[in-house]
Amino acid sequence: MTGTGVGPELIRLDGVNASYDHHLVLEDVSFHVHEDQFTGIVGPSGAGKTTLLRLLLQTLAPVAGTVWRAPDLRVAYVPQLETVSWNFPITVFECVLMSRKSGRLRPWASASEKASVSAVLDRLGIGNLGERHIRELSGGQQQRMFLARALLRQPQVLLLDEPTSGVDISTRHDILHLLADLHEDGVAIVLTTHDLNGMATHLPHLVCVNHRIVGEGTPSEVMTPEVLERTFGARMDVLEHLGVRLVVDEAPTPFTPGEKI
Amino acid sequence: METLLEPLSYAFFQKGLLVASLSGALLGLIGVYIVLRGMSYIGHGLSHSIFGGFAAMQLFAAQFYAIGAGLWGIASALAITTVTKRSRVGADAAIGVITIASFALGVALFAKFGTSGPSFENALFGSILGISTGQIVGLVAVSILTVAFVTLRYRALLFSTFDPDVAAVSGVNVGRIEAALMVVLSLAILATLTVIGVTLVAAMLVIPAVIARMLTDSFGRMLAYSTLIGTLCGLVGMYASYYADVPSGTMIVLVGAALFIVVLASTGGRGLRRSAGLDSHVENTGLAPVITR
Numbered sequence: 350m351t352g353t354g355v356g357p358e359l360i361r362l363d364g365v366n367a368s369y370d371h372h373l374v375l376e377d378v379s380f381h382v383h384e385d386q387f388t389g390i391v392g393p394s395g396a397g398k399t400t401l402l403r404l405l406l407q408t409l410a411p412v413a414g415t416v417w418r419a420p421d422l423r424v425a426y427v428p429q430l431e432t433v434s435w436n437f438p439i440t441v442f443e444c445v446l447m448s449r450k451s452g453r454l455r456p457w458a459s460a461s462e463k464a465s466v467s468a469v470l471d472r473l474g475i476g477n478l479g480e481r482h483i484r485e486l487s488g489g490q491q492q493r494m495f496l497a498r499a500l501l502r503q504p505q506v507l508l509l510d511e512p513t514s515g516v517d518i519s520t521r522h523d524i525l526h527l528l529a530d531l532h533e534d535g536v537a538i539v540l541t542t543h544d545l546n547g548m549a550t551h552l553p554h555l556v557c558v559n560h561r562i563v564g565e566g567t568p569s570e571v572m573t574p575e576v577l578e579r580t581f582g583a584r585m586d587v588l589e590h591l592g593v594r595l596v597v598d599e600a601p602t603p604f605t606p607g608e609k610i
Numbered sequence: 611m612e613t614l615l616e617p618l619s620y621a622f623f624q625k626g627l628l629v630a631s632l633s634g635a636l637l638g639l640i641g642v643y644i645v646l647r648g649m650s651y652i653g654h655g656l657s658h659s660i661f662g663g664f665a666a667m668q669l670f671a672a673q674f675y676a677i678g679a680g681l682w683g684i685a686s687a688l689a690i691t692t693v694t695k696r697s698r699v700g701a702d703a704a705i706g707v708i709t710i711a712s713f714a715l716g717v718a719l720f721a722k723f724g725t726s727g728p729s730f731e732n733a734l735f736g737s738i739l740g741i742s743t744g745q746i747v748g749l750v751a752v753s754i755l756t757v758a759f760v761t762l763r764y765r766a767l768l769f770s771t772f773d774p775d776v777a778a779v780s781g782v783n784v785g786r787i788e789a790a791l792m793v794v795l796s797l798a799i800l801a802t803l804t805v806i807g808v809t810l811v812a813a814m815l816v817i818p819a820v821i822a823r824m825l826t827d828s829f830g831r832m833l834a835y836s837t838l839i840g841t842l843c844g845l846v847g848m849y850a851s852y853y854a855d856v857p858s859g860t861m862i863v864l865v866g867a868a869l870f871i872v873v874l875a876s877t878g879g880r881g882l883r884r885s886a887g888l889d890s891h892v893e894n895t896g897l898a899p900v901i902t903r
Contacts, residue, residue: 406779426779437646437772438823438832447769448780456764482827
């Protein structure tokens with residue numbers, strides 16, 4: 350799986366600063382998304398990971414620096430599951446269909462739209478769940494549904510905010526393989542994650558963020574105690590198991606049962 | 611059958627029945643978006659705000675009171691949206707200040723100068739007496755406009771109601787859709803004000819939509835059910851108003867409330883589960899378009 354991005358450039362941030370209410374969240378960030386990219390953005394809570402996504406999505410304007418996007422670029426976004434209203438009256442089919450291209454004046458789906466939605470649901474293995482309410486799906490199925498909604502737009506770039514947050518190990522593997530397949534099909538992927546061992550270490554390219562870009566490269570290049578300490582502000586040890594880097598907390602002192610904390 | 615046919619021999623009742631059922635359908639349709647967006651309070655606020663404009667127009671050009679009140683309502687809706695977006699004041703507080711102040715102004719103007727249009731009591735609680743052809747034409751026009759808006763902008767309305775952040779990055783102009791919805795809501799309230807009354811319009815925006823939500827998990831079906839339930843409330847409420855000799859608005863709302871209890875009892879826990887947290891989607895991830903340099 351490649352992913353460091355050497356193909357044509359799709360999005361470019363140059364020397365970007367971003368702030369909310371005059372509070373600087375990201376400073377001097379330069380970040381490029383290429384056609385064959387598969388990148389994980391890692392960092393602690395509040396480090397600016399989602400802000401970086403917002404800059405890529407162009408829903409946030411920088412206070413300094415420039416953002417460039419290839420003309421007519423198709424970008425799709427998959428939100429965090431925690432931010433979704435699961436009680437909203439909507440079926441899986443209706444949810445996926447809502448991202449169809451605008452222009453059709455009738456509210457109901459055309460035959461070709463129905464076929465497109467069915468095809469993308471089948472591709473993601475949830476073709477039999479179209480009439481279910483979104484609340485009735487498992488975490489993995491919910492993530493697949495939002496991927497289906499994003500894929501209906503036939504994106505060149507797919508941005509995902511914490512796609513494995515709150516899902517079990519098996520679902521996390523499924524999502525990772527699914528994203529790898531999409532990347533193989535030519536979709537550039539950028540995602541945020543705080544899951545270093547379950548997600549980040551399996552990605553081909555990582556960007557470590559803590560209000561600025563602290564490190565960038567393959568997992569073996571950036572998952573080092575030095576870069577992780579600069580990113581997370583805490584000492585961590587890095588082990589290697591079957592060629593995969595694993596991060597462990599460097600606990601200050603062992604805890605003894607019965608000891609007052 | 612006699613019970614149904616006898617009131618129809620009166621022209622005022624025929625007009626009232628048409629207007630009440632159309633009002634119920636209109637508020638039921640637009641109410642789905644209001645309830646799912648967690649904007650029930652804005653319906654309440656706008657109806658009171660429009661009352662202020664309604665009273666103020668009596669002073670200047672009573673014959674144009676509908677236009678004046680409509681503009682007043684739209685201005686209030688846009689003011690609420692602007693204040694909420696550009697300051698640290700929450701939507702509920704902005705609605706409370708802007709619309710209730712407008713209502714208080716209306717009450718003061720009515721008390722000081724009186725009215726040459728509908729009476730104070732009719733404006734508050736609705737009346738089927740004296741509905742003019744102009745009002746019917748206005749209601750039909752607003753209903754057609756609303757159906758056209760909901761039909762032609764179906765996807766954008768649904769997407770921005772369910773997930774405004776992702777809608778924004780998927781090519782939906784969320785700000786424009788919200789502003790258009792506010793305008794349509796203001797016009798719908800204005801058009802139904804004289805039948806249902808200022809104080810009861812908000813109830814008819816909410817009740818049919820909540821009942822519909824208890825009956826279905828599909829957005830498309832919820833729109834259809836809510837419209838039908840609103841129509842039914844208008845029809846049954848008008849007959850009840852005629853026979854009980856009480857204002858039409860109160861009976862329309864009471865029919866809706868009774869239907870709510872019946873559906874709640876028959877759907878039990880499933881209905882409650884569906885209608886719970888109807889407005890919880892408004893939690894914003896902060897991805898919606900913002901901000902200029």
